[in-house]
Amino acid sequence: MDLSFKVSARIAKPVAEVFEAVVNPDHLSRYFTTGGAKGRIETGATVYWDFHDFPGAFPVHVMEVEPERRIVLRWAATDCAAEAGDVQAGEAQSGSYDTTVTMTFEPLDGGTRTLVSIAEAGWRQTPEGLQASYGNCQGWMQMACAMKAWLEHGINLREGMFK
Template identity: 70%
Template sequence: MDLKFRVAARIAKPVHEVFEAVADPAQLSHYFTTGGAKGRLETGATVSWDFHDFPGAFDVDVVEVVPNEKIVLLWAAGDGEPPNLEGVEYKLADYKTRVTMTFKALDDGRTMVEIAEEGWRETEAALKASYGNCQGWTQMQCALKAWLEHGINLREGMFK
């Protein structure tokens, strides 16, 4: 079994604006990284993301960035249930998964954002972690859409 997933959403903003909302840590901190983001997503960089629903900030390695087209990240894989479940112990694994975000300008002026993640080991704990990340990336796309199109932070107060 190859543990991987892909989620997609259409954002009613031009591709450059959508791309910048992900690459720029100040913007990302407004709607996704509830504890803040440090460092711009640029090829070769290591940035820090912090979430109120996750125990502490962690590093994200930026493998490749093609402006307005693609961002490829590596980050520590999780093992087990998502960390925001009450009483569930969550830990990072000793290997990384690959996240690929693609941005495509659509003919109607919107942007298609696809996020794919792969690379989990074939264990029950990794399967549960992959489900949690699929939920998280779907939520990120919803938050991105609400933020860019309506100025609403969907994650405000959600985890603390």
């Protein structure tokens, strides 16, 4: 069994605006990375995301960016190590490996709305890998909901949620 998932959300903004909300660290820090984002998402870059619920900046490796269409990222699979307190989030550990995140952006309704889909795959087929995949699925759905609320209404759903 391949441990992977895909979540989607429809946002009532054009693709260019939704895409910029993801690739621009200033925008991403307003609704998703509760501890902040550093670095613009561009092919070949390594950016850093920090979250209050998992302190310590996560390095995120940008594999591919197709403007206003697709983003492919790789980052360390936690396999619940951070939740168990074994290591700080973002730290390398023995036997660590990466998962792949693919975000796609599709225009809807003549370009006035956007379908954002986020897929992640690559966990080890272990109970810990399964648990980590569930946690990330939850996190990406929260990200999609938070982005929708931020872009459409200026509301930060994650503010105060984790600290």
